[in-house]
Amino acid sequence: MNIFRSSLFLLLTASLAAQTITPRARAIHNSAIIVDTHADTPQRFLYQNFDIGNTDPKDIGHISLDKARAGNLGAEFFSIWADPETTSGHFARSTFDMIDSVYQQAARHPDRMMMAFSVADIERAHKQKKLAALMGIEGGHSIENDIHLLRDYYRLGVRYMTLSWSNTNEWADSSGDIDDPKIQHHNGLADFGKQVVLEMNRMGMMVDISHVADKTFFDAIATSRAPVIASHSSARALTNHPRNMTDDMLRDVAKNGGVVQTNFYSAFIDDNYRKAVEAQKQDAEAAVEARVAELKAAGKTVTYLDKDQVEREWAAKIPRPPLKSLIDHIDHIAKVAGVDHVGLGSDFDGVSGALPEGIDSAADLPKITQALLDRGYNEKDIHKILGGNLLRVFSEVERVSRKMQAEAARTSTSQ
Ligand SMILES: [Zn+2]
Numbered sequence: 001m002n003i004f005r006s007s008l009f010l011l012l013t014a015s016l017a018a019q020t021i022t023p024r025a026r027a028i029h030n031s032a033i034i035v036d037t038h039a040d041t042p043q044r045f046l047y048q049n050f051d052i053g054n055t056d057p058k059d060i061g062h063i064s065l066d067k068a069r070a071g072n073l074g075a076e077f078f079s080i081w082a083d084p085e086t087t088s089g090h091f092a093r094s095t096f097d098m099i100d101s102v103y104q105q106a107a108r109h110p111d112r113m114m115m116a117f118s119v120a121d122i123e124r125a126h127k128q129k130k131l132a133a134l135m136g137i138e139g140g141h142s143i144e145n146d147i148h149l150l151r152d153y154y155r156l157g158v159r160y161m162t163l164s165w166s167n168t169n170e171w172a173d174s175s176g177d178i179d180d181p182k183i184q185h186h187n188g189l190a191d192f193g194k195q196v197v198l199e200m201n202r203m204g205m206m207v208d209i210s211h212v213a214d215k216t217f218f219d220a221i222a223t224s225r226a227p228v229i230a231s232h233s234s235a236r237a238l239t240n241h242p243r244n245m246t247d248d249m250l251r252d253v254a255k256n257g258g259v260v261q262t263n264f265y266s267a268f269i270d271d272n273y274r275k276a277v278e279a280q281k282q283d284a285e286a287a288v289e290a291r292v293a294e295l296k297a298a299g300k301t302v303t304y305l306d307k308d309q310v311e312r313e314w315a316a317k318i319p320r321p322p323l324k325s326l327i328d329h330i331d332h333i334a335k336v337a338g339v340d341h342v343g344l345g346s347d348f349d350g351v352s353g354a355l356p357e358g359i360d361s362a363a364d365l366p367k368i369t370q371a372l373l374d375r376g377y378n379e380k381d382i383h384k385i386l387g388g389n390l391l392r393v394f395s396e397v398e399r400v401s402r403k404m405q406a407e408a409a410r411t412s413t414s415q
Contacts, residue, residue, distance in 0.1 A: 021366045028379045029369040033126050035075040035387035036362070037136065037160070037261040037343065038210075038232035039063050040350030042078050045101035047303040052105045052113065062348035062361045065112045068131045071365035074387060075122045075132035077231065078102045079350065080158060082142050083304045084167045092149055095142040099135060099156050106133050117157050119395045136208060136231055139165030140172050140196065147199055159394070160206035160231060163193060163216060171196065173213035175242040188215035194223045201225045202408070204401030206394065209233075210243075210263075210345070217249055226400035227258035227393045232345030234268045234329045235336070241268055247336050254337040257396060259389045261345030262330050266354040269329050270321030273354075277318065284314040311352035323358045327371045330385060339381045343390045344368070 021029070041063045044050035054064045061067075063076065080102075082094035106115045114125050116132035125132035135158045137143075142161070143150045153161070166176025168183050171193035177183045189197070197220055200207050207224050209217045210233045220228060230253065236244035245253075245260060253260055266273040277284075288310045295302050333342040348362060358367050365386075372382050 021370050022373075025370040025373045026366060028373065028382055029366045029386070030072050032072070032369075032383045032386040033074045033122065033388070033391065034072055034365060035077075035122065035343065035390045036073060036348070036365075037077045037229065037345040037390060038079055038138075038263070038350070039076050039346060039348040040079045040081060041076075041348065042080060042098045042101050043304050043308075044349060045105055046098055047305050051108065053109050060353065062346070062355075064361075065109060065131060067361040067363040069112075070363035071361070073131065073362045073365060074126045075116060075134060076362075077134045077136045077160065079138045080135050080142070080153075081138035081165065081304075081350075084139070084141060084165065086302050086304055086307075091142050092144050095137065095153065096156075099153070099158070102133055102135055115157060117159060118398065119391050122391065122394075134159050136160035136162070136206075138162050139167070139169070139211070140193070141165065141167060141169040143196070145170050145192065147195065150196060150199060150205075151203065154203045154205050158205060160208045160229060161200065162208040162211045162231065163189065163196070163220060164212050166211060168213075173216045174211055175213050176211065178213040178242070185213075188213065189219035189223065194219070197223045198225065201397075201400055202404045204398050206397050213242075214246070214249070217245075218252070221252050221256050224256070225404065226397045227256050228253065229258055229390070229393055230260045230345070232261055232263040232347045234263045234265075235332045237336075238329055238332055239267075239269055239271050239274055239325075241274055244268055250333055250337040250341070254341045257393070259341050259343050259393045260333050260337060261343040261390065262326070262333060264326055264344075264346045264348075264355050264359060265351040266315075266318075266321050266325075266356060269356065270325040273318055273321045273325075277315075280314060280317065284311065287314065308352050315352045315354040318354075320355070320357045323356045323367060323371060326356045326359070327368070327375065330368075330372070331375060334377075334381075334385070339377075339384060340389055340392075342385055344386065 052065050080098045082091045087094035106113050113131045116122050116134050122132045137158050140163045163172040164174035168174045168177050171190040173185045197207050207228045208231045209220050209228050210230045234244045236246045267277045288307050291310045292302050
């Protein structure tokens with residue numbers, strides 16, 4: 001080996017070492033049931049005809065069956081999100097269409113994927129080496145102020161619902177527009193919102209406080225009889241975004257027995273990135289609006305993916321934050337709330353490609369395990385973060401549901 005070749009060799013091994021997963025990290029990662037609680041892939045299923053069995057190496061998506069397998073992803077909560085702008089006037093229909101799109105994928109790939117509705121289903125899928133597909137509704141507007149629709153969604157398999165998305169609905173204030181005086185707010189959760197929370201508890205649907213305004217969060221915690229989740233939220237102490245949770249909120253989730261599933265989106269985990277997004281926000285929004293107007297003028301139906309395409313171009317102008325930023329958030333939540341109250345809520349396929357360096361898809365999840373190991377987390381704690389905590393909370397939500405239903409049955413027979 002000449003000098004040139006040996007120095008090249010050193011350079012290559014050094015750069016590989018930065019990404020290499022050690023056998024110990026690999027063993028820890030591969031022995032875990034990994035649960036991610038938020039991926040927006042159904043937008044692709046429905047509007048792009050994307051097949052989760054896709055094997056195109058050039059596909060920019062974060063989720064496919066191959067990518068899930070490579071990252072040992074055991075369970076994914078697919079986000080059922082009716083974009084309030086492009087599906088206005090037919091939220092319920094869009095919600096049903098989105099739910100159907102997940103079932104369609106599972107039906108196409110019965111050997112590698114199965115619909116899952118419980119902790120027991122997730123464990124069964126893990127044993128059968130299949131991806132467990134679960135569903136969570138993103139945004140209480142999907143129920144159109146109708147408790148019957150909420151129950152229908154549960155029957156179809158939806159196992160969490162964020163009380164709001166970025167839009168305040170008729171019964172829950174959102175962090176996305178809480179400072180907008182044009183929006184009618186409710187000082188948190190309105191009475192009907194409290195009924196929604198209790199009905200979710202009774203049925204066994206996890207109450208998800210990601211996206212809600214701070215007051216809605218505190219009202220939800222005070223109302224819920226079961227632990228709550230934040231399916232995709234990070235820490236505000238590190239990155240000052242209203243979508244993130246303050247340390248007080250993190251401590252309250254810990255007291256409630258719930259879990260905060262860390263969002264990977266660059267603008268939620270890195271303050272430099274967040275500021276860069278803020279600086280170009282007006283221009284980026286104008287570009288999105290121009291594209292929407294152009295499509296509408298041409299008589300085309302506009303979907304979230306049309307807007308996403310423009311947002312990707314703007315996101316790509318900002319350098320990606322390091323993976324360290326994401327790990328800092330997991331670590332902060334683990335320190336403030338406790339290691340029993342933190343997990344993963346990637347927001348895969350919902351962030352216009354804006355993820356930290358090294359995380360290009362679900363296949364890169366082992367890098368998170370490696371980074372946690374490097375920070376001194378032990379195997380038991382890493383397993384909790386990767387999915388154990390979420391499974392504990394989900395079990396508790398199932399237990400509270402059985403208890404509430406038994407109470408209701410006793411009351412009705414004694415009358
Ligand atoms: Zn979201």
